[in-house]
Amino acid sequence: MRFFSAIAALLSTAGCVSAIGSIGFDLGVQRNSDSGCKETSDYLSDFSTIGDYTNVVRVYAASDCGTLANILPAIEQANFKLFVGVWPNDDAHFDAEKAALSAYLPTIDSSYIMAVTVGSEALYRGDLSASDLSSRIDEVRTLVHGISGYENVPVGTVDSWNVLVDGGNAEVIQTADIVIANAFSYWQGQTMANSSHSFLDDIMQALQVIQTTKGSTDISFWVGETGWPTDGGSFESSVPSVENAAQFWQESICGIRAWGINTLVFEAFDESWKPMTSGIQGVETHWGVWTNDDTAPKYSLNCEFA
Template identity: 25%
Template sequence: MRPTTALAVAGTLAAGASAENYLGFNSGSTLADRSAKFKADFEQEMKTAQNLVNAPGKFNAVRLYTNIQAYSKDDPIQAFDAAVDTNTKLLLGIWASGTDSIDNELNALKKAVDTFGSKLTDLVIGMSIGSEDLYRISATGIANKAGVGAGPDVVVKFINQFKTTFANTALAKVPIGHVDTWDAWTNSSNKAVLDAVDWVGVDEYPYYENGKGNNIKNSGTLFDRAFDAVSAVVGNKPIWVTETGWPTTGPNWDQAVPSVQNAKYYWDEVGCRKLFNKVPTFWYNLRDSNPDNTMKFAITANLSTTPLFDLTCPTHFDTPSTTSSSTNSSSPSATGSATGVSAPGSSATGTTGSSTSGNNASAAGSSAGASSLSPSQSGAQLGKTLSTAVAAGLALVAGVFALL
């Protein structure tokens, strides 16, 4: 075996281990009336998600936007307690916009680890440093008054701070990512963030792609174009789809029309055809908790386990199986402009302009959500699997070189 072959094997092992196909929803720290969520609220979401009728897999993971309990300085979010009791996997989040410090976020997580130990850390499948921070400082984000963001240097600084803080803990092996809109990843000025992460989190809403023929029948093609554009620039780093969905109610957006029927069509053409059990996916959303968004994306009413539409996946799809080669390009001329709208649950609420993470982050991402299961992994922490695969691959490479 040549060294190049050994390196390829090592890369394949690492890539395979880092691509467990979780199913989940998003969950912010507050309810629709801006009041704080507590353990019972998170637990109800998680139990509903795990028992959805006709779901294409068990939804047993949840993406959080912050580690901080709403309206506290650095108390751990009570979603941790609920996750331990319901055996729900966690994609953790640290709010990185509008602040020059994530100390409160880190303190909250350290307190939670001290309290729950391995019962919590074994559930952590990833850590996202920031959410749509790069989009909000882009020309499109500024034009759409998306709120305060953070530049790539700030995001990378916070990534390094997290690594240093948890270097000698059970969270040291957790894969670190960043979540942003698809066109933020294709912007070369953000390459420092891409280089710093283990996985790439993508928020993509064809509903908001005005000027591109964003009617529901074209939604699958628009999603594929955005996904392919990101794939073209991230190399072998796995893509996690951290937010996507179609609203059931709200105003029309160019050619896009909210309805239960269209939400079902999008679930089928994007979720069933492209994502579920193929790509780590956190759907938006189980229930609505963002009062600032007039479009409502919840697939359930009052957290009923019987959704608003049948979650059964069809056997036939309308979206073409391939897109033209031009849609894979990361250039703006090939993929079109940015969506023009921040994702519906990603902006922080609470006190703005704070120099600490506590106020902004504690109420950040006020979308509710629950969880989903990775059908290919019953309970092992992704970071541990990734570390084992990388170690095995590197050992193989070392052995080959020793024989030369």
Template identity: 30%
Template sequence: MKGICLILASLLLATLAKAEYFYGLNYGINQDSCPTLEDVKKDLTALKPYTNRIRIFSLSVCNQAELALQATQELGMQLYLGMWVDRPDTFDNEMKALDNIASKYGFSNVDAIIVGSEVLYRNDTDSASLANYIKKVKDTIGPKGVKVTTADVYYELPPDVVQELDFVMMNAFPYWEGVSVQDGASTLMNHYDHVVTIAQGKPVKISETGWPSAGDNFGDAVPSPENQKTYLAAVLCEAKKRNIDILWFSAKDEPYRSGVEAHWGILNANNTLKSNIPLSTLQNPC
């Protein structure tokens, strides 16, 4: 009997290990307490039952590029390498980090380089400068066959930037629009449909969306464990029906952030799946 139980347990773990309930998860770090390689591998091992793909937001800060490449390649996971772009000197630092990893690692598991996260939304630069940053990255990484894109809010994707992208990534958070959770998924899909019309025929992926499990209300948007589950299930269901790739925000709660920003994860800070998100919901969101 003990042997049978062990076999069944092994089969269950194997099934979970192969599960990809999420196309991908956004993975952030505490920049004031940089993780080690073992820290990153521990986090990604906890995430692997739910996805086989993560996205990071910077190459140079805390040496994230090398840590993420080593960890994902050891664990057999895919990776979006994000470049943090808020000033010219920041871009220069990110380019140095990109040159460094390009000379040391294979990029076989890298889905794309994401040049900037909501750069235009924050008014950190203009569209012409962002398009030029993207061109420089493509010149560096293009010979390795790696795609290049950016990630910005659904209404900040001007034609000169879209023209330079291999595919389009859009962020949309109905919570931050003050939309009720009941209207959240339909609002997201409306934004997605809009971006498809301006994507110049290029594929469109959702680079960030999610709902917090705690924090302050924002208009009609109420953060709670139940509402997080409701939004997650509705969005995953629509993504499944429409074959849309979504990088969920976020992988795990980040208690080093303040207020509502700390509560967007599907995992608790200790790497356990939140109790409001049962496997049954992930397995069958519709």
């Protein structure tokens, strides 16, 4: 019955979200053709493909593959918006990420930057404690807000819905300006009949806990990752296929947006550069809404909102 109580909570706090939630895509930074790092021209090609549906994308790191150096010119040229990821797990990588922020954020107006997110499921994987992640969020916020024009850019984190619901991680929610929740019905082994109920319930639980912890419904909230693979191995009762991905889009992604929740979909394009041994029978290479080369999505992305 938790699902229905979560809906009631959302309806009672509807003022914290827009009428129809925005859509965006998580974006890989390696080319499928040769596994090389994407250059500005590659990002412009990506944006041309997805531009009919959104101008919002998210990347997972600032320094890896020269991400900020290569994507920011494309962001500005195509008039896109970017969630910038920061990988905080080890000191050397974290230092490289901060150096990239310092070097490249001043080259673009802050209006192109949706937020800076420190960590991607760092709590879920146990990479950092809540205290350590909170400290690194604070450190990045001090850096970002010290850049001229960036004083109001939100700095927060992205993590799995279940660890956000865990009261032991409340310190992170309190520290972050923005908290973004991931939820995958596929990785919970759900049937298609139950996948949308599971997803909507998970996200509503996360939103409730974030609002309660923050002591306010006036927050910025996004789903950070969700989607359904179109090929590869099954996980328990979850079966990858184009048909199931299309159903998940209509019932879950369109459904959550109809409730006013902003959603980033994992992911824009298949990533065939990943080893076929990754995940379950290559499933990690088939999460894209688009294949590697096609300019048309695998299934309809239209949502019929009443």
